[in-house]
Amino acid sequence: MSATDFDVIVIGSGAAGLSTGLAAAEQGRERVLVVESETVVGGSSRLSGGVVMGSGSSFQRAAGIDDEPGDLFKEYMALNTWDVAAGPVERWAGRSGETIDWLAGHGVKFFDRLIFGGDERKPRSHCIDGGGQALINALASACRRHGVEVALGRRVEELVVEDGAVRGVVSGGEALTAAAVVVATGGFGANPELLAEYYPSAWIPDWTWYIGADGARGDALRFAAAVGAQTTGVDRGLRTLDPGLARLNEAFLPGWTVLLDGEGRRFCDETAPYGILDTLVRARGDRAFVVFDDAALRPPEDEREKYRDAYKQVWPNHAPFKPKNYTADMIDENVKRGKVHAADDIGVLAEKIGLPADRLTGEITRYNGLVAEGVDRDFGKSGKFLVPLATPPYYAVEVRPVTVNHTGYGLRIDEYARVIGQDGRVIPGLYAAGECTGGIAGVTYMGSGNSLASACGFGRIAGEEAGRRAEEAARA
């Protein structure tokens, strides 16, 4: 008779948890349990765009893209000014292409065309046909085929610890034992108190909102405190800009907008990837203004074409991006509510948003000059998106980086996804993967596909390692 109820128990059924369960089963472990607090499988992964980063995949090779995991690692390190856990990141990046192929082998359907997720040198973001739900469907089916049990509606309240090792979980008051436990509980975006404490730059009462799943309550942090695990990555994650109008998730700005800092100065290409925008806005006090003119909302018949394709990002698994907040109806309604400012003169608009009239007038005049030249010599926005702000009324709305997409504070892990304790040693029997980890997400979100790659990649690593531990325990 076996000494434990299960070989491996995984807490959470998102991309990280299901990848973990599947990888453990592939190690030959026959008693793998995934415990999920909600009544539906998939967490935030299910709601995601289904874009996954990976370097050196067969899809890249087929598309003639010569990419190497070492380049992903180096770019990741440079982007994050080396302020991430290099060991785990290197191992994850090294297996990222292979993880894409592993997912494909388990029925995840990727489009042949890859995209740039952020500002990387080579396109390495892989788009799943059917988005995040399709990823979860494929992983859940593969888990079922491999005999992994998934228990829904069972929140884990605490970990079972004996002699300094984690030996199981408690759910609904019932203790379930295992040779290894993997925490894959996702982030804490749905928990306002934790956001205020561990992601303070994203927390503005009445502004901040979270676009992920309800289960992202940050239970991993509670487990960490109870077992003496290290946590790291305060104030990291991904915030996107929101004008505070109607909580519409708008990851990218339309190319016809002008983005100004709190001082009224333009500071970047408005079509920049969201991770980069997040960092740029952070460096400017987390406050900015989006300015545009009436032609962008109501283009004259003969100019429609110029405003139609307003996004640099074109994803094969997503309908063309369209403005949500920046539409005529939304803006008209919010001018009436006083949330959007409008004026027939740029100087008057400036006064309405508390900026000196000559500064805003000068900035927009300069921008219109660049548009006339057809080259954004200041910030390099593509000529395709350069349209003048010349049709009154002009509009301005304040934006804040308060749409929380991802949280980056969590359990510190090593390159084998083992959780590290306060004493610097790994906590026997405890592993973690995905958004509940810390030190993997850096100061700048690399781009679309970053977190699912981390969830699936570290999920595989955690599953293999936890499976190995269970095998050793069975042999002992």
Ligand SMILES: Cc1cc2nc3c(=O)[nH]c(=O)nc-3n(C[C@H](O)[C@H](O)[C@H](O)COP(=O)(O)OP(=O)(O)OC[C@H]3O[C@@H](n4cnc5c(N)ncnc54)[C@H](O)[C@@H]3O)c2cc1C
């Ligand atoms: C709208 C949206 C779009 C996104 N698009 C992308 C994208 O295209 N590409 C990308 O890379 N990233 C994307 N992200 C981010 C990415 O989806 C997440 O970071 C990733 O899915 C996290 O995976 P995970 O498995 O760690 O967590 P989750 O998928 O959130 O899974 C965690 C699971 O654990 C469960 N759980 C929590 N606590 C307990 C407990 N105590 N007991 C039992 N179960 C528990 C939760 O209910 C949940 O089901 C997106 C995020 C959002 C919100």
